[in-house]
Amino acid sequence: MRRPSLTTLRATGALTAALALALTACGGDADPKSGGELAGTTVTVAGVWTGGEQKNFKKVLDAFSAKTGAKTVFVPSGDNVSTFVGSKIEGGNAPEVVLVPQVGVLRQFAEAGWLTPLSEKTATTAAGNLAPVWKEYGTVDGAYYGLYFKAAHKSTVWYAPDALEQAGVAEPKSWDELLASGRTLADSGRPAFAVAGEDGWTLTDWFENVYLSQAGPEKYDLLARHELKWTDPSVVTALTTLAEVFEDERLVAGGAAEALRTDFPGSVEKVFGPEPKAALVYEGDFVGGVARDEFGRKPGEDAKFFPFPPVGSGKAPVVSGGDAAVVLKDAKNADAGMRLLEFLATPEAAEVWAGAGGFLSPNKDVKPEAYADDTARATAASLVAAGDTVRFDMSDQAPAAFGGTKGAGEWKLLQDFLRDPSDPKRTAAALEAAAAKAYGN
Template sequence: MMRRRTTLLTGCTALVLALGATACGGGPVSAGGGDKPLGGQTVTVAGVWSGAEQENFQKVLDAFAEKTGAETEFVSTGDNVSTVVGSKIEGGNAPDVVMVPQVGVLKQFAEAGWLKPLSDTTQKSVSANYANVWKNYGSVDGTLYGLYFKAAHKSTVWYSPDALTQAGVQPPKTYDEMLRAGRTVSDSGLAAFAVAGQDGWTLTDWFENVYLSQAGPEKYDALAAHELKWTDASVVEALTTLGELFRDEQLVAGGQKGALTTDFPGSVEKVFGPEPEAGMVYEGDFVAGVAKDQFGRSIGEDADFFPFPAVDGGEAPVVSGGDAAVVLKDGKNAEAGMALLEYLATPEAAAVWAGAGGFLSPNQKLDAASYGDDVTRATAESLVQAGDSVRFDMSDQAPAAFGGTKGAGEWKILQDFLRDPSDPKATAAELEAAAAKAYGN
């Protein structure tokens, strides 16, 4: 395929992008003036973000443009990144950079030969600024293709402080304590949990937190790679533990039927909306954005979180998700796209979005003071301090047919389990059959 290529960036230009301090002649260059190494070039970025997320990422792109002189264009793909990007490549209109939300999709792109390995400058930044786990999740067969710019902390349970105070309970430290606290909240007049069963991905997150804590990281990794079968006793045990919550009408707002008709925003509304129905909702740090933006809650005052508690004596889990920036070989300005990744790898770039809100960075060099409130700061510090014990969302590591398709695979099977959690072994067998088909083994 014919495509216009840009001149390869020199090591000096990369330094200018990273530090905004030195030009090739040795003279000082300000972040917003002087040398504009990418003037006249346009970097096209594709990603799932829309609304506030897209607006905040645009602030990062604008900062990059101010530094380098490049123009930027963001294209929202919707949820099906793989299909949209594939069609653009086939049509000769590939973006330069894609923000990939799933490890499985990053691997798919790499195996299709679509990606450029990250530059030496970016690789050095990743080695210096990130825990090894993020490098591993961005690599395929030992080659680093993805830079994790935005992360999610999926081991947070959000609650109404008023609800817990009125029930006389404190944020729990163990899973059993959480269920007992939930029953006490229920006795005080509210259901314990709003469960977003209409969105199957939330159920995978519930399972992953229970499984990581109960079974441990080695089995979690093996199950994520389908080196361990879903019929393993550890899976049945985790489903049994989760089923205790799902079947308890006292714990789940609206019972199983109500949960299956509640989507993610609706689950947040049931806790933080004008007419609360539950005291707690489990999901990632992004709950805070919905509670604040849609329901006017003050984070840290009338909306707060506690870490997902340890299960059966295991370690408290830290499950994460994230968006990895990759550079497509077929982009018209792929080299300028690589320069964008060199910028995104810096704490400076992360600080732009951190200040805007709705963002966590896995970059260990980002000053926590960049975050706009104490709760977000605490969430970010929890994610960074977890280091290599962080595990990426398991369903996002799986082939999309198993871990990422509405009405199919793991999403559908766990919805069926929520509807009737009476036979964990049968559910495990269904999961294994679907996984074996999707993984091809």
């Protein structure tokens, strides 16, 4: 599942969300001071971003306004993008552009007839600087709707360098080395992993990395489309491999019980906070931003990462998430919205946010020096170098009932598996039953 922003994770209640919506919609919008081809036109953009992410995206919108003369307004959608957009369309107030964080939601929008295909200019620009896999994830029934602008690298393991130095271990290069290093870390006084089991989406990411490496991209794609059953032996094998971590208290700080009480920000705090309780935290490149912003760590210095290691004879996985920009055909200024997507397809747009930090682009033409630090440069280079071997977060491709609902589907079943990983076959059967119901087959 897509990683919610830290602000979203910590927000509580509908009142908080409503206040945030009102405050954001009223202030800080990009309003050009000079004329241009779109002078007098307003482009409204909706997305899940809050806090620093929203602030930095507004810098991109400001650059678009400076080029075109358009006024831009960003409105936070909340995590349930589908419900938000549906209500706006029904009320005759559709935003021009929506940043969609899930492949499944993009497909839902396209099948509902809400979207306008990308312009020829946007599609041509994207074809020149994005790996074909990104077009595949933005395409529904042969029509190219979604331009991937922001990506996440979800195959990074972050660590506290002092913990590895104290234990005398190096960055592991394989799954077996990872387990051995983790046990050595525990023996030296600090358990290996802070696991954010309270947030089921982190557990889906664990599974996806193991499965992609072990089973390979072809089976990964089949499972993501539910053309392969979750009872397939490859799934049982991956769950059995994952159980090697979940069942070992030297590898999971505090054991399963504590992990199930730990949310994503809490897992980062356990490694990089003032009172460290673990040496490693697996999640995406965004861990570095939380370590920096919340705990004063410097990515690349006292907060480092290594690639998620290959499992068995497989290759190192590169699992990604991302936000696709789409244009709603019922919006008042849909043509101006498409003009924004033409801009977002360029490296110029990506480099605005890259310089501000907390951002990775799948665009191969973004200059490495545009990124704010060496860690961002390294993760971006790894993502781009993976080319068509990148695979989008599997749970984000699934119907929300299976891959994106708290307390249900894959999230809950993997939490149950963390609590008791003794029977991978039973878990695989439960996953298949839930998937079949959600996919309707």
